[in-house]
Amino acid sequence: MGYGLDFGWLADATGAIARGAVTTILLIVVTTLAGTFLSILGAAGRRNGPMLLKRAIGVYVEVMRNTPFLVQLFFIFFGLPSIGIRLDPILAAMLAMTLNMAAYTIEIVGAGLDAVPRGQTEAALALGLRPRQVFIKIVLPQALKVIYPALTSQIIIMMLESAVVSQIAVRELTYEADMLQARTFRAFETYLVVTIVYLVLSMGLRRLLVSGGRRVLGAGVS
Amino acid sequence: MIEFTFWDILRNLLLAARWTVLLSLAAFVGGGVVGLVVLFFRIAKNKWSRRIASGYIALFQGTPLLMQLFLMFFGLPMLGLRIEPWTAAALGLTLFASAYLAEIWRSGVDALPRGQWDAGASLGLHYLQELRLIILPQAFSITRAPTVGFLVQLIKSTALTSIIGFEELVRTSNAINNATFEPFKVYGLVALIFFVMCFPLTQYARSLERRAAAN
Numbered sequence: 001m002g003y004g005l006d007f008g009w010l011a012d013a014t015g016a017i018a019r020g021a022v023t024t025i026l027l028i029v030v031t032t033l034a035g036t037f038l039s040i041l042g043a044a045g046r047r048n049g050p051m052l053l054k055r056a057i058g059v060y061v062e063v064m065r066n067t068p069f070l071v072q073l074f075f076i077f078f079g080l081p082s083i084g085i086r087l088d089p090i091l092a093a094m095l096a097m098t099l100n101m102a103a104y105t106i107e108i109v110g111a112g113l114d115a116v117p118r119g120q121t122e123a124a125l126a127l128g129l130r131p132r133q134v135f136i137k138i139v140l141p142q143a144l145k146v147i148y149p150a151l152t153s154q155i156i157i158m159m160l161e162s163a164v165v166s167q168i169a170v171r172e173l174t175y176e177a178d179m180l181q182a183r184t185f186r187a188f189e190t191y192l193v194v195t196i197v198y199l200v201l202s203m204g205l206r207r208l209l210v211s212g213g214r215r216v217l218g219a220g221v222s
Numbered sequence: 223m224i225e226f227t228f229w230d231i232l233r234n235l236l237l238a239a240r241w242t243v244l245l246s247l248a249a250f251v252g253g254g255v256v257g258l259v260v261l262f263f264r265i266a267k268n269k270w271s272r273r274i275a276s277g278y279i280a281l282f283q284g285t286p287l288l289m290q291l292f293l294m295f296f297g298l299p300m301l302g303l304r305i306e307p308w309t310a311a312a313l314g315l316t317l318f319a320s321a322y323l324a325e326i327w328r329s330g331v332d333a334l335p336r337g338q339w340d341a342g343a344s345l346g347l348h349y350l351q352e353l354r355l356i357i358l359p360q361a362f363s364i365t366r367a368p369t370v371g372f373l374v375q376l377i378k379s380t381a382l383t384s385i386i387g388f389e390e391l392v393r394t395s396n397a398i399n400n401a402t403f404e405p406f407k408v409y410g411l412v413a414l415i416f417f418v419m420c421f422p423l424t425q426y427a428r429s430l431e432r433r434a435a436a437n
Contacts, residue, residue, distance in 0.1 A: 066374070066420035067413040068381035070392060075413060078405035156284075163286035167385060174288060187296035195289040202284045 009184040010193065020176030021197055023090075027172060028159045028205070030094050035101035035158070036109075036151070042102060043109040044135065057106065064103030070164050072096050077168045093165035101158045108150045112143030145217045152209045156202050163198070173197060226402045232411060238394035239415050245390060246377045248312050253319020253376070260324035262353075265331050275324070282321030288382050290314050295386045311383035311390075319376055326368045330361030367430035374420045374427070381416075391415060 046057045064072065076099075077092040087095065116139050124134040144151075166174035173194055181190040264275035282290065294314040298305045334357060342352035362369075384393035391412055399408045 062421065062424070063413070063417065066378075066424055067416045068378040068392070070381040070384070071409055071413050071416060074392075074396075074405070075409040078399065079409045080406075082404070082406045160284075160286040163288040164382065164385075166288075174286070177292075181296075188293065188300055191289055191292040191296060195285050195293060198286055198289060199281070199284045 005189055006186055007189055007193075009180070009186055009189075013180050013184075013190075013193075016176045016180060017173070017194065017197060020171065020173035020194075021201065023170070023172040024159070024162055024201065027090075027093060027097060027162050027165070027170070028155065031097040031101055031158055031162075032155050034094070034098040035105055038098060038102040039105035039109045040140065042106040043113055046106065046110060047113060061103045061106055064100055069096070069100050069161050070167065072100055073164060073168060089165075089168045089170045092168060093162070093170045097158060097162060097165070100161070101154065104154050105151060108147050108154065109143065111150075112147035113139060115146045116142045141217075148213050148217060152206065152213070155209065156205055159202060159205060160198065226398065228407075231398055231402065231404075231408060234394060234398060235391060235408075235411055235415060238389065238391045239419075241388070241390040242377070242380050242416075243419070245308075245311060245315065245380045245383065245388070246373070249315035249319050249376055249380070250373055252312065252316035253323050256316060256320035257323030257327065260320050261327050261331070264324055264328050279321045279325050282318055283325070287314075287318055287379055288385060290318055291382060291386050307383070307386055307388035310386055311380070311388040315376065315379065315383070318379070319372070322372050322375075323369065326365050326372060327358075327361055329368075330365035331357060333364060334360055364434065367427050367434060370423055370427040370430060374423045377420055377423075378416065 042057050042060075045053050049057075073093070073096040076096045077087065077089065080087065080092075120138055120142065121134055124138040125131070129137070162172065163174040166172060166178060169175065177190050177194040181187040184190065260275050260278060263271045264279070266272060266275075291310065291314040294317075295305065295307070295310040298310065298313070303309075338356055338360065339352060342356045347355065380390055381392045384390055384396065387393070395408050395412045399405050402408065
C-alpha cells in the first residue's frame with residue numbers, strides 16, 4: 001500500500017498557519033517581558049528581601065523547576081477556577097508561561113547580579129546615588145550583559161514549550177495545526193510544515209536576540 | 223456514578239506514575255545509546271560527519287518536542303510500521319534525549335585539553351582506543367551534573383506523551399479529573415508526584431555541580 005505525501009492543502013492553509021504563528025510570537029513577547037521583569041524582582045528579593053520572602057521565592061523556584069509545564073498549565077486553567085480565579089485560555093497561557101520562565105530566569109538573573117563586583121556598588125554609593133538608583137543604573141545593566149546569552153536560550157526554550165498551550169485551546173501555531181490536520185486528514189504533512197515553521201521561528205528569534213543584544217547592550221555580548 | 227475517595231485518586235495516580243518512570247528510564251537509556259552514536263559523529267575528524275551530527279542536534283533543539291512526537295506518531299505508520307502510543311512516545315523521547323545528551327557530552331569532550339589526545343596517540347593507541355580509554359571516561363565524568371539535570375527535564379517531558387495518547391500520569395489524571403471534577407486536587411497531586419520524582423535528582427545534580435566547582 002503506497003502513501004504519497006500531499007501538500008495540495010497548503011495553499012489554503014497559509015492564512016491559518018500565519019495567524020497561529022503571530023499568536024505564538026505574541027505569547028513569547030509578553031512572556032519574555034513579564035518573565036524578565038518578574039525575575040529581576042525575584043532575584044533582587046531573594047538577595048535583599050526579608051527572610052520570609054527569600055524562603056517563598058526559593059520554594060516557588062523549586063516547585064516550578066521540578067514539575068512539568070503541562071501540569072502547571074492544567075493547574076492554572078482547570079484548577080484555579082475552583083477557588084474562584086477564572087482566566088481566559090490566552091491569559092492562563094501567558095500566566096503559566098511567565099511563571100514557568102521566571103523560575104528559570106530568577107536563577108540566571110541572580111547569577112548575573114552576583115557576577116557584578118561589589119566595588120561597583122560601593123563606588124556608586126560613594127558618589128551619592130540612592131540604593132535603588134545603584135541597582136537600576138549600575139548593577140542591573142552590567143548583570144544583564146553577563147547573563148544575556150543564557151536569557152536568550154531560555155526565551156527560545158520557552159517559545160518551543162509554548163506549543164503545549166494548544167491543549168487549553170489557545171489558537172497558536174500548534175492549535176492551528178491540530179485544526180488543519182483534522183480537516184485535511186494529512187496529519188504528517190501538516191505537522192511537518194508546522195515543525196519547519198517552528199524551526200524558522202526559533203532560528204530567527206535567536207538571530208534577532210543576538211543582534212538586538214549587541215546593539216542595546218554594546219559589544220562583547222554573544 | 224462511581225465515587226472516588228482521596229485514596230482512590232492517589233492510588234490510581236501512583237499506578238499511572240509507574241509508566242512515567244518506565245518511559246523516562248527507557249528514553250534515558252535509549253537516548254544514551256543513540257546519543258553516543260551521535261556524539262561519535264559529532265566529534266569525528268570528517269567534516270561532513272560533524273555537520274550532519276550538528277544538524278541533527280540543531281533540529282531536535284530547535285523544534286518543540288510536541289511536534290517531534292506528533293511526527294513520530296503520524297509519520298511512522300506511513301513507513302508501514304504499526305505504531306502505538308507507547309512506541310511513538312518511547313522512540314520520540316529517545317531521539318529527543320539523544321540530541322541533548324550528545325550535545326552535553328560533546329561539551330565535555332571539548333573541555334578536555336588537547337594534550338589528552340596527544341598523550342593517547344604517543345602511547346600508540348588508535349582513535350577508538352583513545353576515545354574509549356582516555357577521552358570518553360573523562361568527558362562523562364565532568365558532565366555528570368548536566369546529564370542528571372537533563373534526566374529531570376526528560377522526566378518532565380514525558381508529560382507531553384499524554385497528548386499522543388500514552389497512558390501515563392498526566393493522561394490518567396485527565397481521566398480522573400473528568401470523573402471527579404476536582405481539578406485543583408487532581409492536578410495538585412500530579413504536580414506533587416512529579417516533584418517527588420524530580421526534586422531529589424535536582425538536588426543530586428546540584429551537589430555534583432558543587433563538587434565539580436570545588437575541584
